[in-house]
Amino acid sequence: MIKSKDLIEENGQKNISSSEILGKILFPGYEIQKKVKQLGNKITIDYANKDLIIVCILKGAVIFLTDLIKHIDLPFIIDFMSISSYGFNITDSGLVKITKDLDENIEGKHVLIVEDIIDTGLTLSYMIRNLRVREPASIEICTLIDRAVRRIAKIDIKYSGFKLEEKYAVGYGLDYKQKYRNLESIYELKTDTIKKDIESLKSTLNK
Numbered sequence: 787m788i789k790s791k792d793l794i795e796e797n798g799q800k801n802i803s804s805s806e807i808l809g810k811i812l813f814p815g816y817e818i819q820k821k822v823k824q825l826g827n828k829i830t831i832d833y834a835n836k837d838l839i840i841v842c843i844l845k846g847a848v849i850f851l852t853d854l855i856k857h858i859d860l861p862f863i864i865d866f867m868s869i870s871s872y873g874f875n876i877t878d879s880g881l882v883k884i885t886k887d888l889d890e891n892i893e894g895k896h897v898l899i900v901e902d903i904i905d906t907g908l909t910l911s912y913m914i915r916n917l918r919v920r921e922p923a924s925i926e927i928c929t930l931i932d933r934a935v936r937r938i939a940k941i942d943i944k945y946s947g948f949k950l951e952e953k954y955a956v957g958y959g960l961d962y963k964q965k966y967r968n969l970e971s972i973y974e975l976k977t978d979t980i981k982k983d984i985e986s987l988k989s990t991l992n993k
């Protein structure tokens with residue numbers, strides 16, 4: 787993993803491309819590790835003697851998952867699910883597609899969904915509805931970041947690491963155009979980068 791310290795020290799030199807994109811540190815690596823340990827300890831207590839299956843949402847939650855499970859002192863199964871969404875209106879009409887379904891049968895099991903960040907909540911609410919049909923004993927959510935300000939679908943979050951306002955977060959699994967997932971800390975995306983993206987989107991739409 788790239789340490790946040792390296793990025794700061796090499797700012798403007800070796801990692802010039804990153805420093806043009808990454809702004810301030812929102813959550814430093816050591817704080818993330820502390821929080822992840824707390825969450826793992828809590829989950830260990832809550833799921834003692836329960837048939838637990840941890841469902842990781844690809845790809846963003848992978849880094850969080852690998853750290854989190856080291857602090858869950860229980861026997862459990864890990865499975866993965868991937869969803870792709872199209873445009874702005876996520877409905878049942880096929881705008882959300884499961885691109886990788888679970889390998890495991892979750893009937894009668896306690897499902898814990900591990901997610902990187904919950905924003906509008908639309909992806910997760912689709913996923914929960916889809917999983918409920920399979921009759922698990924319970925479904926709970928563990929997210930590293932909760933950005934409640936933009937929430938559209940109501941989601942009950944049992945385990946949450948950090949709260950975030952409007953900022954777009956990058957690092958520790960969270961991507962910007964599929965990159966920067968390997969950063970140890972979580973950074974804010976520079977406003978200039980967002981502005982440039984909006985401008986280029988506008989010009990594409992006007993063509």
Ligand code: IMP
Pocket residue numbers: 846901902903904905906907908909910953954955956960961962
């Ligand atoms: P939602 O359906 O709006 O809740 O979308 C949640 C998904 O969008 C997350 O699982 C992330 O993959 C992605 N996402 C939302 N906000 C951010 C962010 O700030 N950084 C990186 N990915 C994000």
Ligand code: MG
Pocket residue numbers: 843844845846847902903
């Ligand atoms: Mg995600």
